Amino acid sequence: MPHLTATAAIEALTAPPAGRPLRILLVTDNYTPNRDGVTTSVVSLAQGLTALGQEVAVLAPRARGTYGTPGTRTFLAPAIRAVGDYHLSWATPRSVRALAEEFGADLVHVHTLGPLGLAAAAGSRRSGTACVLTWHTDLLAYCRDYPAINLAIPLSHILWSFPGELPRAWRSTRRSVAAALRRRGQTEANRATLAEALAYFDHVIAPSHKAAGTLPCERADQRVHFVPSAEISAPAPPEPAAAEVLARVGRRPVVVFVGRLSGEKNFETLLRSTARDVLRRCPDALLLAIGDGPLRQRFEALAADLGVADSVMFTGAVPNAAVRQILPRCTLLAQPSLTETQGLVLAEAASAGVPAVVLDRALDGLVEHGVTGYVADGVADFGSLIAALVLAPELRDRLGARAREATVGYTSERFAARVLEIYRQAEVSGGSLSVR
Numbered sequence: 001m002p003h004l005t006a007t008a009a010i011e012a013l014t015a016p017p018a019g020r021p022l023r024i025l026l027v028t029d030n031y032t033p034n035r036d037g038v039t040t041s042v043v044s045l046a047q048g049l050t051a052l053g054q055e056v057a058v059l060a061p062r063a064r065g066t067y068g069t070p071g072t073r074t075f076l077a078p079a080i081r082a083v084g085d086y087h088l089s090w091a092t093p094r095s096v097r098a099l100a101e102e103f104g105a106d107l108v109h110v111h112t113l114g115p116l117g118l119a120a121a122a123g124s125r126r127s128g129t130a131c132v133l134t135w136h137t138d139l140l141a142y143c144r145d146y147p148a149i150n151l152a153i154p155l156s157h158i159l160w161s162f163p164g165e166l167p168r169a170w171r172s173t174r175r176s177v178a179a180a181l182r183r184r185g186q187t188e189a190n191r192a193t194l195a196e197a198l199a200y201f202d203h204v205i206a207p208s209h210k211a212a213g214t215l216p217c218e219r220a221d222q223r224v225h226f227v228p229s230a231e232i233s234a235p236a237p238p239e240p241a242a243a244e245v246l247a248r249v250g251r252r253p254v255v256v257f258v259g260r261l262s263g264e265k266n267f268e269t270l271l272r273s274t275a276r277d278v279l280r281r282c283p284d285a286l287l288l289a290i291g292d293g294p295l296r297q298r299f300e301a302l303a304a305d306l307g308v309a310d311s312v313m314f315t316g317a318v319p320n321a322a323v324r325q326i327l328p329r330c331t332l333l334a335q336p337s338l339t340e341t342q343g344l345v346l347a348e349a350a351s352a353g354v355p356a357v358v359l360d361r362a363l364d365g366l367v368e369h370g371v372t373g374y375v376a377d378g379v380a381d382f383g384s385l386i387a388a389l390v391l392a393p394e395l396r397d398r399l400g401a402r403a404r405e406a407t408v409g410y411t412s413e414r415f416a417a418r419v420l421e422i423y424r425q426a427e428v429s430g431g432s433l434s435v436r
Contacts, residue, residue, distance in 0.1 A: 138339060204225070205226075239322035262294055271312070292317040331389075
């Protein structure tokens with residue numbers, strides 16, 4: 001693979017397209033082959049911007065199996081494997097800034113506040129390049145299931161702070177470390193540190209009102225924009241993985257879960273609800289778990305302990321295109337997570353005409369109760385609503401049709417067009433926080 005002269009540790013995967021009026025560098029700590037909302041949003045945005053005639057590049061950590069987005073240039077930064085399939089990069093602000101300059105970036109769009117995202121933000125500030133953030137993940141909610149975040153947040157912040165900011169960053173780090181050692185007060189300590197990191201950005205995009213509500217912002221002049229991410233619009237050829245899963249599913253009613261098998265996704269609640277409520281009323285139903293993660297073996301063992309192993313299928317990780325080809329065959333989508341800020345799989349299911357049952361009441365609006373699916377009042381209600389929908393095909397078809405209607409027209413291009421408007425505003429205000 002060719003290497004860039006400015007930063008030999010970052011390698012290019014694909015050749016750049018030519019003749020784009022605006023050059024945009026998308027920076028993410030989560031990317032392919034991982035299948036999560038951040039990855040889906042980045043890929044969808046890159047495809048939409050390219051379709052609108054912009055020149056796009058993606059910078060992500062190097063990971064085994066990483067593949068580029070068609071029509072975009074993809075750079076891989078040096079990284080180490082951290083939790084599961086997620087990787088942490090040690091690229092510096094200087095190397096990211098050099099890459100952005102070689103690419104000729106007019107604007108940098110950060111999608112994660114991990115080490116690579118913070119390095120890109122710091123590098124952009126030093127060069128005066130406009131920099132936008134999308135707040136995809138409620139990092140404070142993730143601290144419970146990923147304790148390392150309690151230290152990663154302040155340490156990354158202090159590493160990429162500028163000399164004049166070091167005293168404040170050091171105070172934040174000491175506060176967070178002390179809270180971690182005491183095992184109390186971590187949320188408030190991390191909230192303060194994240195607020196300092198968020199202050200790097202003049203413009204912040206939130207994909208949902210729930211996401212906007214979790215922003216620990218302190219700058220009164222900071223612009224927060226509500227722009228839902230769109231599912232990937234580009235068609236894909238038939239995926240062998242999809243055919244294999246569908247052959248195993250057969251003609252059974254399918255309750256599908258799509259996501260990481262990890263603590264923050266709350267899959268255990270869905271598994272227990274399936275055993276307690278769904279299978280007792282619908283014994284031929286199948287819980288299809290699409291995804292992989294550190295708790296997969298534990299969940300497989302739990303399914304056996306609950307006596308429902310024959311009614312639960314774990315597929316492991318499958319390509320995004322395969323998920324989109326599996327969804328139309330499913331009866332409904334069950335979303336037990338309480339940490340989602342948008343849940344792009346909800347949009348993917350809706351476009352396939354599949355209604356959803358969600359446990360998080362804060363997602364009301366993304367799923368319209370009684371119109372495009374159901375929002376449960378609690379755990380007991382969650383399982384009951386799933387069972388009721390499995391047993392009501394006419395109602396299910398009506399909700400699915402309305403869900404599909406609600407997503408018609410919101411393509412990657414429309415998503416990108418809305419984000420492009422924010423880029424234009426950011427270009428005007430870009431560099432207001434620059435440090436030279």
